[in-house]
Amino acid sequence: MTTHFITAEIDLQESPLEMQQAIEAELQKRGEPLRWAVTDVDVEAQTAQVEAIVTAADPVEA
Amino acid sequence: MKRPYTAVLIIPTGIAAEIGGYAGDGLPVARAIAQVVDCLITHPNVLNGAQLYWNLPNALYVEGYGLDQFAAGKWGLRPVHQNRVGLILDQAIEPELRLRQLQAADATRATLGLNLTDYIITDAPLGVELKTASSGATWGTIQNPDSLLRATEKLISKTGAEAIAVVARFPDDLGSEALQNYRQGQGVDPLAGAEAVISHLVVRTFKCPCAHAPALSPLALDPDLSPRSAAEELGYTFLPCVLVGLSRAPQFVTQGSDLAHPEELWASSVDAVILPASAFGGSAAFNFGDQNQSRSSPLIIAVQQNQTTMNVTPEMLNIKALSVGSYLEAVGAIAAHQSGIHPELLLKPAIAPLRHL
Numbered sequence: 106m107t108t109h110f111i112t113a114e115i116d117l118q119e120s121p122l123e124m125q126q127a128i129e130a131e132l133q134k135r136g137e138p139l140r141w142a143v144t145d146v147d148v149e150a151q152t153a154q155v156e157a158i159v160t161a162a163d164p165v166e167a
Numbered sequence: 168m169k170r171p172y173t174a175v176l177i178i179p180t181g182i183a184a185e186i187g188g189y190a191g192d193g194l195p196v197a198r199a200i201a202q203v204v205d206c207l208i209t210h211p212n213v214l215n216g217a218q219l220y221w222n223l224p225n226a227l228y229v230e231g232y233g234l235d236q237f238a239a240g241k242w243g244l245r246p247v248h249q250n251r252v253g254l255i256l257d258q259a260i261e262p263e264l265r266l267r268q269l270q271a272a273d274a275t276r277a278t279l280g281l282n283l284t285d286y287i288i289t290d291a292p293l294g295v296e297l298k299t300a301s302s303g304a305t306w307g308t309i310q311n312p313d314s315l316l317r318a319t320e321k322l323i324s325k326t327g328a329e330a331i332a333v334v335a336r337f338p339d340d341l342g343s344e345a346l347q348n349y350r351q352g353q354g355v356d357p358l359a360g361a362e363a364v365i366s367h368l369v370v371r372t373f374k375c376p377c378a379h380a381p382a383l384s385p386l387a388l389d390p391d392l393s394p395r396s397a398a399e400e401l402g403y404t405f406l407p408c409v410l411v412g413l414s415r416a417p418q419f420v421t422q423g424s425d426l427a428h429p430e431e432l433w434a435s436s437v438d439a440v441i442l443p444a445s446a447f448g449g450s451a452a453f454n455f456g457d458q459n460q461s462r463s464s465p466l467i468i469a470v471q472q473n474q475t476t477m478n479v480t481p482e483m484l485n486i487k488a489l490s491v492g493s494y495l496e497a498v499g500a501i502a503a504h505q506s507g508i509h510p511e512l513l514l515k516p517a518i519a520p521l522r523h524l
Contacts, residue, residue, distance in 0.1 A: 106316075108308040108364060121453040123484050133180040133202075139264070139367050142179065143448030144302035151350055151478075156300045158308065158364050 106160050109138075111135050128155055132134045136161035171205035172505045173432060174439040175455070177234070179446050180212035181305040181359030182475040186494065189352060190398035191216025191408065192258075193418020196494045200441065203224050203502050206432070208244070210234050211378045211412060212359070220408040225250060227432070228412035230377055233419050238451035240434040242374070245415040250376065253328025255282045255318045259292035259336035260287040260382045267403040268334050273313070275410045282414065284326035289314045293335045295361050299345070303476030306500045309335070312368055319369050319377075330376040330413040331369050334406060337361070337381040339516040350386070350400075352393025355476060376416035380405035436455060437465045441497050444469035447486055450481035456486030466504050468497045489514075 114129050124143075132138040136159030139142040146156040176197055187193025192332050193213035198221060201207045205227040205376065214228055227244055229237065233247025236242035254272055256265055265288075275281040315333065322328045336356055336412065348354030362379045369377035385403055392400060399405060414496070420431060440455045447456070458464050467488040469481050481488035489510055491497050493512030500510035512518065 106312045108312055110300070110306050110308060112300070117484075119485065120457055121484055122457040124471060124484060125453040140306075140363055141450070142304065142477075143479050143484070144300070144477055145305055145454075146448075148477055148483060151496065154353075155444065155448075156302060156303070156304060156306065158306060158367075160368070 106162060108139070108158055108160050109136060111157050111159055113157065115155055116155045117146070117153055122155070131153045131155070132157050132159055135159050168400040172438050173206040173208065173436050174200055174204045174501060175234075175238075175437055175451070176200055176207060176209040176213060177451055178213050178473070179358055179449055179475070180231070180363055182446060182477050183355040184443055184446070185472070185474045187213055187391070187473065188356060188393040188475070189349070191219055192395040194221055196488045197226060199494065199498050200221065200501065202321060203498055203505070208234070208237070208437070209444040211409070214412055215378070215408040217405040218407050219398045222411075228376070228378075228416040230366050231363055232364050233376070235435055235450040235454075236419070238434055238454040240317045240454070241421065243420045244432040245420050245428055246373040246417045246430055247267070247415060249282055250330040250416060251282045251284050251326070251328055252320035252330045252332055252410055252444060253326055254286040255322060255331060255333045256286060256288050256313065257293045257335040257382065259294070260334065264382050264384070264403070269408055271402070271404040271406045272410060273409045279411065280424065281410055281509065284328045285408070288324050289318045293365075294352070295335050295337050295482045297338060297340070297361050298355055299355065299357065303355060304407070305355050305357055305360035307364050309361070309365060315365065315368060319373055323375070323456045324374065329418065330416055331373070332406065332413055333365055333369065333377065333379045333408050334363055334382050335379065336385055339384050350392055350396050351387055352395045374416065374419045374421070376413050378409045380409045380415055389392065398502055415464055434465070439468060439501050441468045441470060443473035444471045444480055444490060445476050446475045446477045446479060447484055452486065453484070456481065456484070456488070458487060463496055466500070466510070470494055470497055
């Protein structure tokens, strides 16, 4: 197993729960989410910046 | 007759929270809130003050990954009278520093009566690496997570450990600007993000309580040390608060995994959640803040006073929250909520008449 720091940009969703699901789905593409947080929101662009640590069986693209 | 009132206090780690971003300086807030609730659920970043800690009989010490699972309704919390705590030491810790950790652990047995199992040393150096992201938050990775998980598995299977304390060797980073700022009570805790990654790995894999204390070389005496960073410079280890917290940390339970105990707590038991107003970007905030869940939504309290490096407010994420200026107001809001008064009425006494739907 390896641990990786990654960032992602997610479109804002209607509800917090939908937002969480969208974040986890995006992170899943890069590994198994271990810890994440929305660290910035661009209200105009309706996007959120996410920073995360994911684990992977093999190295992933950072 | 009323049911017990349960509050969750979250001060995310590694984001320079003005209160709670340093050496256990969120503890006074936890003590105040614990006084007005039946049960307080909070996490190591709030309660850990290295050599300092405070026994709160109605507080539950829940690691962040477990707290997120609890907020999502996936895991419940089962209070315990005590846990057998197993200790994992990173192979990278030098012999003298290792002995300091072991003596601290023995001291908690002799002086506090804690129940510790024999310890284990990882079969490889964990390789902790620190990172500060562009947001200002600190994160971290470890090079040998499998070594940590092998040590945990062995400790649980061989000694029956029920909670896991990990001490990893962290880079000393002497002379860095981040360390200097931190010692002066400013900036982000450079270690916090990596610490959370270590405990998250253990909790995710083994569903048992876990917390982390870093092993670091002692620092030279600093006459300008900030009081809110001072708890970490009282001795050679940060371990006592971790062992104390874990000794009574609730066990995690999953739906249908075991016979239900009446004292178990689930997300639906939560009445109030208190967060810094600028730090609503975590998983627990999303889950507790979602108004569309079948369970009744808790009162979400956003504390403006507790500034962080983040700017992620409840409004940005469609989370309905009560905005208060300070933790003192939050304590009042909880007391009002508990007694059946809408807290907003006490914050904004000018009431508009009811309108026809």
